[in-house]
Amino acid sequence: MLVVISSPVPMPREAECFNRLFEAGLEVLHVRKPKAGAGVFRDLLQGIDLRYYGRLTWxxxxxxxxxxxxxxxxxxxxxxxxxxxxxxxxxxxxxxxISTSIHSPEEYRTLSSAIDYALLGPVFPSISKPGYRSTAPLEAPARASQTTKRIAIGGLDPYRCEAVYNLGFDGIAALGSIWQQGDPVQNFKQLQEAWYIHAR
Known part of the structure; x- marks a missing residue:
């Protein structure tokens, strides 16, 4: 599973970029804009192709x-x-x-069975939040009887995909490596190729 998280601030022609990401094979896009009002979300939706609504996470x-x-x-x-x-x-x-955010393997074990997947991190020093880091790369928590998927977040770029896969995660979520520089769609394609070499 490969998740992209939107830039927390509005970007030029953002809805058009989301459509291009979906056309390139993006499975799930998390729309996260903590300081935006509901109107920003409505404006985005009006620019996103209806066929991709099922891949949007609020x-x-x-x-x-x-x-x-x-x-x-x-x-x-x-x-x-x-x-x-x-x-x-x-x-x-x-x-x-339903998805959620967690910050430790211990927190994973407290999750309701209603949660489909959890973003756990930062696994590596964050790209989008300089200085936000874990003391060591986090391993995926043991699943035991839980079915909640474990999605790694934090510092993920194409060069770390193999390491994340070997740490036992079910998927990855990316923010900084997609939006901070260059073309987001090309950045996504590079990450997609690197992840699925190991995950398939």
Missing amino acids: HQHHAEGETWGMQRIHLPSIVRQQTPSAQLDRWKALGKT
């Missing part, structure tokens, strides 16, 4: 996302902790895909 404005028929919801760690299990069950009954 980080904020979940109620707004539901009115647009979004089927994927992401819960930042603090939001997940404040979300009643009954709400998680309601989303699952509606066929939603």
Whole structure:
């Protein structure tokens, strides 16, 4: 599984770029803009091809996302902790895909079975947040009886894909390596090629 997380700030012709990423084979795009109002999300949706709506994951404005028929919801760690299990069950009954953010293998073991996948990191020093790093590369937590997929995030570029795969993760999520320099679509293609050499 390969996830791309949007730039936290608006970018020129962003919806068009999202469409190009999906055309290039992107499975899941997390729309994360913590300082943006619901209007920013509406404007983005109007520019994204309807056929890709099922691949969009909402980080904020979940109620707004539901009115647009979004089927994927992401819960930042603090939001997940404040979300009643009954709400998680309601989303699952509606066929939603639910993801969350975690920061340690121990936190993984506390997750509800309703969570489909968890972004765990930073696995390596972050590209998008200089100075944000783990003390050592995080290994994927043992799954035991849990079915929640473990997705690595933090410092991921094509050169680290093999290491991440060997650490036991089910997928990767990228932000800085996609958006910080060069063409995002070309950056994605390089990451996609590097990851799937090992994951397939």
